[in-house]
Structures are given as structure tokens and as C-alpha cells.
Amino acid sequence: MTIIALKNMTKSYGPRKILSDASFHVQDGDFVGIVGRSGSGKSTLLNILGCLDTADRGEYFFDHQLIQSKDEKQKTILRRDHIGFIVQDYGLIREKNVFYNIALPLLCKNVPKKEIQYSIETLSNSLHIRNLIDKYPDQLSGGEAQRVAIARALIRKPKVILADEPTGALDEAAELNILNLLQNLNQTDGVTIVLVTHNQVVADLCKKRYSILDGKIVEV
Numbered sequence: 001m002t003i004i005a006l007k008n009m010t011k012s013y014g015p016r017k018i019l020s021d022a023s024f025h026v027q028d029g030d031f032v033g034i035v036g037r038s039g040s041g042k043s044t045l046l047n048i049l050g051c052l053d054t055a056d057r058g059e060y061f062f063d064h065q066l067i068q069s070k071d072e073k074q075k076t077i078l079r080r081d082h083i084g085f086i087v088q089d090y091g092l093i094r095e096k097n098v099f100y101n102i103a104l105p106l107l108c109k110n111v112p113k114k115e116i117q118y119s120i121e122t123l124s125n126s127l128h129i130r131n132l133i134d135k136y137p138d139q140l141s142g143g144e145a146q147r148v149a150i151a152r153a154l155i156r157k158p159k160v161i162l163a164d165e166p167t168g169a170l171d172e173a174a175e176l177n178i179l180n181l182l183q184n185l186n187q188t189d190g191v192t193i194v195l196v197t198h199n200q201v202v203a204d205l206c207k208k209r210y211s212i213l214d215g216k217i218v219e220v
């Protein structure tokens, strides 16, 4: 089953076309890597897939729903309930501690406190951030902030994970740990994953690889 379908998308910034009549499909349960040079449009594409940005032309269907027909509130709910987004600059809330940052997607849904605590304990163990739970984002290293952002993306057990260079700030051991976690989610729970990476080792672990070339999304 197709979970993501982009049809003939065009997206420009000023005179520059980033995506030009581009199409892209992701099947339920896929593990897709997007590679390509800096500035080619990878984050732009991921932002459109995550309903954070819209294209100028074309259609985007997420789980067979036409995204252009949704208002901002509907898109927020869809994102919160079905998409785990790991953004390139982590997107943590500076004024709140790590626990709150991870819990945020659950707090919006009025999940019982005990359940939240249990979920955070499990995740923070597997991501090795248990000791950071009371800290604030500006007290974290880049790699620690990245793992907190990953925990927040995973906590609602989303159908789809969109990850923009999720391991860019990590050392090799931490990177492999995250990749194992993502592969497990993909293989065991059937979570669909679309990740942007510059790292060939990471790209090689993906089941399919695409690149953005001259505004088109091509399989490589």
C-alpha cells in the first residue's frame, strides 16, 4: 500500500526551482534514504512530506488523504498522530527540560502521566539519555540534543518517521545505535522511514535510495 504519494510537485524559492514536476512514492513499511548534495532540496522535500511546507503546484497524498484540502489544524493533528519528524536543527523548546520536550506529543493528547513516564523511561534507556532528563536544551551537546529529538519523534509510535540527517551530529557508536533502533522499528513494527543522509554507510542500510537531481526525485 502506498503511504506517501507526491505527484508532479513544483517548489520554487524566487526564480530557483528546487522541485520541478517531481513525483515520489513510498510504500507502507519502506525504509527509504534520500541522498544528494547540499542545497539540492532534501530538507525542502521532507518539510513538504511532513506537512510543514506546501508546494507551489502538484498534489501530495499522505495515507490517501489529499493534504492540500486540509487546513492548518487538520495538518497539525495528522502530523502529531501519524508522523514522527526529526528535523535537521533538532527543534527543541529551549525553555523546557528534556523530559517535557520528549513528552510534548503525548501531553497534547492528554495521555495519563504514568504512561508518559513509562514511555520516556523506556525510550531514554534505549537512546542513552536517561541522565539528561532534567537538563535544558542549551546544556546538551549536539549529539545529545539529536537523541532527545529522536526520542520525541518516536514517543507516539508514529506510522511514518521523517528524519533529516538524524545521525549527523553523532559519533559512530551512537549513530549505529540509532540506526539499529530505526531498523528495529521498521522490521518489527512496520514503521515506514524516510531519512536524509550524507553518510554512505547509513544510505547503504536503507532498502531504497533516492537523490534529487535537477528538481526530480530519482532512484539511485
Ligand SMILES: Nc1ncnc2c1ncn2[C@@H]1O[C@H](COP(=O)(O)OP(=O)(O)OP(=O)(O)O)[C@@H](O)[C@H]1O
Pocket: 013, 018, 036, 037, 038, 039, 040, 041, 042, 043, 044, 045, 088
Ligand atoms: N525559506 C527559504 N527561502 C529561500 N531559499 C530557501 C529557503 N529554504 C531553502 N532555500 C534554498 O533552497 C535550496 C534547497 O534547500 P534545502 O534546505 O532543501 O537543501 P538540502 O538539500 O536540505 O541541503 P543540506 O544538505 O545542506 O541540508 C537551497 O539552495 C536553499 O538555500
Ligand SMILES: [Mg+2]
Pocket: 042, 043, 044, 088, 164
Ligand atoms: Mg537539509
